[in-house]
Amino acid sequence: MLFSDVAKHLNSVLVGEDVEIDSMNEIELATSSQLTFAIHKKYSSQVSLSSSKAFLIVDSLVESVPNGASYIICDDVSLSMAYATKLFASKPIEPKLQVPIIGEESYIDDMAKVENGARIGSNVTIMAGAYIGTKVVINDNTIIHPNVTIYRDCVIGKDCIIHSGTVIGADGFGFSHTKEGLHVKIHQNGNVIIEDDVEIGANCAIDRAVFNSTIVKTGTKLDNFIHIAHNCEIGEYCIFVAQTGVGGSTKLGRNCVVSGQSAFTDHLEIAPFSTFTARSGVTKSIKESGGVYSGYPLMDHREWRRLQTKIAKLNS
Amino acid sequence: MLFSDVAKHLNSVLVGEDVEIDSMNEIELATSSQLTFAIHKKYSSQVSLSSSKAFLIVDSLVESVPNGASYIICDDVSLSMAYATKLFASKPIEPKLQVPIIGEESYIDDMAKVENGARIGSNVTIMAGAYIGTKVVINDNTIIHPNVTIYRDCVIGKDCIIHSGTVIGADGFGFSHTKEGLHVKIHQNGNVIIEDDVEIGANCAIDRAVFNSTIVKTGTKLDNFIHIAHNCEIGEYCIFVAQTGVGGSTKLGRNCVVSGQSAFTDHLEIAPFSTFTARSGVTKSIKESGGVYSGYPLMDHREWRRLQTKIAKLNS
Amino acid sequence: MLFSDVAKHLNSVLVGEDVEIDSMNEIELATSSQLTFAIHKKYSSQVSLSSSKAFLIVDSLVESVPNGASYIICDDVSLSMAYATKLFASKPIEPKLQVPIIGEESYIDDMAKVENGARIGSNVTIMAGAYIGTKVVINDNTIIHPNVTIYRDCVIGKDCIIHSGTVIGADGFGFSHTKEGLHVKIHQNGNVIIEDDVEIGANCAIDRAVFNSTIVKTGTKLDNFIHIAHNCEIGEYCIFVAQTGVGGSTKLGRNCVVSGQSAFTDHLEIAPFSTFTARSGVTKSIKESGGVYSGYPLMDHREWRRLQTKIAKLNS
Numbered sequence: 001m002l003f004s005d006v007a008k009h010l011n012s013v014l015v016g017e018d019v020e021i022d023s024m025n026e027i028e029l030a031t032s033s034q035l036t037f038a039i040h041k042k043y044s045s046q047v048s049l050s051s052s053k054a055f056l057i058v059d060s061l062v063e064s065v066p067n068g069a070s071y072i073i074c075d076d077v078s079l080s081m082a083y084a085t086k087l088f089a090s091k092p093i094e095p096k097l098q099v100p101i102i103g104e105e106s107y108i109d110d111m112a113k114v115e116n117g118a119r120i121g122s123n124v125t126i127m128a129g130a131y132i133g134t135k136v137v138i139n140d141n142t143i144i145h146p147n148v149t150i151y152r153d154c155v156i157g158k159d160c161i162i163h164s165g166t167v168i169g170a171d172g173f174g175f176s177h178t179k180e181g182l183h184v185k186i187h188q189n190g191n192v193i194i195e196d197d198v199e200i201g202a203n204c205a206i207d208r209a210v211f212n213s214t215i216v217k218t219g220t221k222l223d224n225f226i227h228i229a230h231n232c233e234i235g236e237y238c239i240f241v242a243q244t245g246v247g248g249s250t251k252l253g254r255n256c257v258v259s260g261q262s263a264f265t266d267h268l269e270i271a272p273f274s275t276f277t278a279r280s281g282v283t284k285s286i287k288e289s290g291g292v293y294s295g296y297p298l299m300d301h302r303e304w305r306r307l308q309t310k311i312a313k314l315n316s
Numbered sequence: 317m318l319f320s321d322v323a324k325h326l327n328s329v330l331v332g333e334d335v336e337i338d339s340m341n342e343i344e345l346a347t348s349s350q351l352t353f354a355i356h357k358k359y360s361s362q363v364s365l366s367s368s369k370a371f372l373i374v375d376s377l378v379e380s381v382p383n384g385a386s387y388i389i390c391d392d393v394s395l396s397m398a399y400a401t402k403l404f405a406s407k408p409i410e411p412k413l414q415v416p417i418i419g420e421e422s423y424i425d426d427m428a429k430v431e432n433g434a435r436i437g438s439n440v441t442i443m444a445g446a447y448i449g450t451k452v453v454i455n456d457n458t459i460i461h462p463n464v465t466i467y468r469d470c471v472i473g474k475d476c477i478i479h480s481g482t483v484i485g486a487d488g489f490g491f492s493h494t495k496e497g498l499h500v501k502i503h504q505n506g507n508v509i510i511e512d513d514v515e516i517g518a519n520c521a522i523d524r525a526v527f528n529s530t531i532v533k534t535g536t537k538l539d540n541f542i543h544i545a546h547n548c549e550i551g552e553y554c555i556f557v558a559q560t561g562v563g564g565s566t567k568l569g570r571n572c573v574v575s576g577q578s579a580f581t582d583h584l585e586i587a588p589f590s591t592f593t594a595r596s597g598v599t600k601s602i603k604e605s606g607g608v609y610s611g612y613p614l615m616d617h618r619e620w621r622r623l624q625t626k627i628a629k630l631n632s
Numbered sequence: 633m634l635f636s637d638v639a640k641h642l643n644s645v646l647v648g649e650d651v652e653i654d655s656m657n658e659i660e661l662a663t664s665s666q667l668t669f670a671i672h673k674k675y676s677s678q679v680s681l682s683s684s685k686a687f688l689i690v691d692s693l694v695e696s697v698p699n700g701a702s703y704i705i706c707d708d709v710s711l712s713m714a715y716a717t718k719l720f721a722s723k724p725i726e727p728k729l730q731v732p733i734i735g736e737e738s739y740i741d742d743m744a745k746v747e748n749g750a751r752i753g754s755n756v757t758i759m760a761g762a763y764i765g766t767k768v769v770i771n772d773n774t775i776i777h778p779n780v781t782i783y784r785d786c787v788i789g790k791d792c793i794i795h796s797g798t799v800i801g802a803d804g805f806g807f808s809h810t811k812e813g814l815h816v817k818i819h820q821n822g823n824v825i826i827e828d829d830v831e832i833g834a835n836c837a838i839d840r841a842v843f844n845s846t847i848v849k850t851g852t853k854l855d856n857f858i859h860i861a862h863n864c865e866i867g868e869y870c871i872f873v874a875q876t877g878v879g880g881s882t883k884l885g886r887n888c889v890v891s892g893q894s895a896f897t898d899h900l901e902i903a904p905f906s907t908f909t910a911r912s913g914v915t916k917s918i919k920e921s922g923g924v925y926s927g928y929p930l931m932d933h934r935e936w937r938r939l940q941t942k943i944a945k946l947n948s
Contacts, residue, residue, distance in 0.1 A: 113444035128745035429760035
């Protein structure tokens with residue numbers, strides 16, 4: 001697509017030469033063929049260092065745009081970005097792609113649906129009612145239980161077990177907002193990557209990234225009802241107990257243990273080997289590895305225990 | 317059905333003339349062809365003002381029944397009401413209805429099930445494993461992702477997106493209780509109405525109303541794992557972050573924002589433009605619009621922040 | 633299988649005579665044909681009283697093994713146990729079993745999957761997209777709504793209603809851990825038993841037992857999003873409101889009422905007729921029946937109310 005097509009879609013004026021664009025990305029990751037955006041003057045250094053040739057920006061960032069790059073000045077960059085994502089959204093199905101490639105000794109139930117363009121490894125089991133979307137890749141020895149849904153473009157490692165009712169790759173929860181209070185969808189054009197030897201319990205939901213990938217790394221085990229939002233990165237060998245949730249773009253290091261009904265807000269970075277007891281509510285990044293935490297607001301576990309004793313005494 | 321048939325089903329005596337009844341409803345909404353009920357003397361004015369011609373009532377309400385209406389005196393009105401709902405329950409499927417009507421340019425996957433009596437608009441996408449029940453209506457441009465379930469009689473607006481694993485129209489959680497501690501099902505004979513431009517995340521559950529409708533209004537966006545109980549009314553342009561729940565009959569005004577793992581008890585009325593931070597526990601109605609709330613018990617957000625500081629000091 | 637086959641699988645030395653083994657079980661329940669295990673010296677009396685003829689044990693328990701029984705000494709019993717469970721795991725499907733037996737007047741939708749070896753009673757309804765696994769038994773008059781999943785070997789009573797998206801019999805969340813921090817699956821070789829007249833809401837998950845059965849007893853009603861972990865036992869006529877969770881092996885007596893977003897840790901015993909208000913966090917067993925509880929940490933409900941008043945006063 002040409003940048004001028006984006007300008008037309010946004011009813012906006014393109015400044016600079018026209019550029020061929022194949023997708024969108026955040027400013028620090030965008031390549032020369034990716035459209036990017038910056039919503040505030042404070043991102044001027046990121047704009048000036050970006051490899052992108054096509055920017056959606058606020059007025060005050062015009063000076064920061066690198067030589068040779070083009071831009072559109074937007075009244076509301078966040079809204080324009082949301083409208084632009086629609087241009088790069090894939091259709092849910094592409095019937096004209098080639099029929100799925102299925103590896104040796106794999107079992108695909110007659111009542112499972114595997115869309116064209118998918119690639120299934122060897123010794124894979126896909127049970128009845130499972131849905132494997134367009135261009136999904138599933139590697140060797142993985143078991144997809146009945147009524148699992150894997151949206152298009154996602155990648156599942158080898159030796160994984162995905163339990164029933166789990167949804168991998170549904171749209172992340174992202175909207176821009178008009179002055180009138182309407183919510184405009186930011187199309188979620190990334191995917192989900194599940195690495196090897198991951199087990200995911202029943203009725204989980206791991207959302208696709210807005211750009212790039214939501215990642216669950218090797219050897220991690222999720223209990224039932226785990227919510228992983230878009231663009232999260234869950235490290236190797238983590239344990240998530242039931243009914244926990246992780247907000248968008250939050251990254252956990254390896255071997256974290258998260259007990260039941262805990263939650264993380266978005267954009268956090270959690271050090272490896274961190275442990276969270278039940279109902280932890282994590283709202284800040286954690287830099288030191290090996291800690292044990294509890295409570296909401298979160299605190300050191302021993303401190304939390306002491307505090308509960310103190311609170312109980314209020315009643316005496 | 318005749319009111320005398322209800323009396324027979326309940327092993328009870330009908331007082332007054334027999335009446336044709338087509339359904340049941342709450343006392344304030346019941347029409348002249350709807351059976352209604354009142355469990356306590358305090359509802360005497362509602363009984364006397366009701367348009368219904370057929371009442372299940374306690375002994376002490378006999379005097380309040382309008383002239384010309386009929387009634388059954390029940391030892392336990394709540395139990396009798398539950399038993400009566402069974403008479404008006406629809407079967408899950410009705411194979412003899414006409415085959416579904418499908419609008420132009422709609423895509424229905426071969427592995428989706430659309431029951432007879434359903435009506436699908438134009439440019440609708442219904443993916444594999446989706447279930448569209450008897451008499452369901454889905455309006456133009458809506459996307460139903462794989463393995464979504466929409467129970468009979470529900471209505472989905474246009475331009476909606478329903479993600480995988482979501483269940484719309486399962487029975488609300490309603491029971492009457494015997495003296496021995498058994499739970500008698502109150503059949504949920506209402507439906508769910510999703511208005512236009514609503515997006516619902518993965519693995520949500522929006523229950524059908526006991527009578528009338530559970531409603532999610534135009535432009536509202538739900539993240540994953542949202543629970544909306546029977547007879548709720550969610551206003552326009554609300555935002556619900558993951559793992560929140562709303563108890564039965566609770567009504568939210570427009571543009572409310574509800575953060576993750578929050579919950580509302582039943583029968584509340586929440587003013588428009590209310591914001592709830594993560595894990596809010598809402599147990600009382602909110603009359604003033606525009607507030608920001610936190611905590612359980614719920615309080616003003618700034619007050620909650622101050623309180624957390626005070627609580628933390630207990631440990632020093 | 634012979635105990636010597638287990639020894640070979642574990643690269644370990646069998647001490648004593650070889651024994652025929654058909655399954656595994658906990659030490660107090662194991663029969664003479666079941667392999668069992670003991671991870672610590674403190675279980676010496678259980679070992680000496682066990683009916684098992686085949687033990688995986690730590691060095692210090694050798695003296696406790698009954699006469700005539702055989703054993704393997706393990707460096708890490710927990711890990712060896714996990715590896716051994718793999719030998720007794722069933723395959724997800726067994727196509728060579730006989731076709732399902734379907735009772736009279738039962739309706740099985742063409743788009744439901746019923747695996748071979750299943751037995752369906754009379755007047756059962758199984759709707760589109762439902763999955764009924766190998767050897768599953770479903771008794772009379774039960775309704776299985778669309779897109780329900782019932783894993784192999786589970787048993788559903790009569791007069792039950794299972795709502796869409798619910799998963800019964802997915803693997804319990806059990807792993808042993810290596811010194812390097814890897815998680816080794818404990819195969820969940822038990823099942824789930826749902827007794828009669830149980831209603832289960834939408835998108836619940838009831839996990840299969842590691843050995844033996846997870847049980848939900850007669851007349852219990854579950855709302856949406858209920859998580860019941862492996863080996864739980866939920867008594868008769870309990871009520872679970874939405875988004876609650878019960879940890880592994882926890883047992884509740886009859887007629888308990890559990891309000892929304894509550895949770896129980898594992899291995900608890902809860903007396904009958906206990907009531908838990910919303911968001912209760914239960915971490916200790918309850919011996920006296922009839923109590924009402926709130927909060928996390930849990931306390932008597934009236935005490936919790938008093939405490940909330942005291943906490944609120946900190947801000948004044």
